[in-house]
Amino acid sequence: MPKSFELSRRERQIMDAVFALGEATVNQVVETIPSPPTAMAVRRTMHILEEKGYLRRRERGREVVYFPRQTKGTAGRRAFEQVLDTFFGGSLEEALAAHLHSRKDQVSAEERERLIALIQQAQREGR
DSSP, X not given: OOOGGGSOHHHHHHHHHHHHHSSBOHHHHHHHSSXXXXXXXXXXXXXXXXXXXXXXXXXXXXXXXXXXXXXXXXXXXXXXXXXXXXXXXXXXXXXXXXXXXXXXXXXXXXXXXXXXXXXXXXXXXXX
């Protein structure tokens, strides 16, 4: 599977829309993305994404429905790994610290408890 950082801004917007919708027609993508180009331009870009291995398609009557080749979870983990490598030198600690700092007034007690539990579980599992 190609890496998501190889996508153009518009390709990324289209992939984000398809992931958010689960599957999408060209018209649904046009309605979803900001400042969309023409439907023909979106159709062409979705075809390119299919050729690159990001999307698959199926016929539904006269419409073509596109859906991601990989699960949302897999794509999310790969994107997160890329963000870690690019912006935080691979450091989960730095990424989490930056995120918590940006949300300092919005982290609930329940979120903190879940984070602590996840860290403790990772320690028990040797990760």
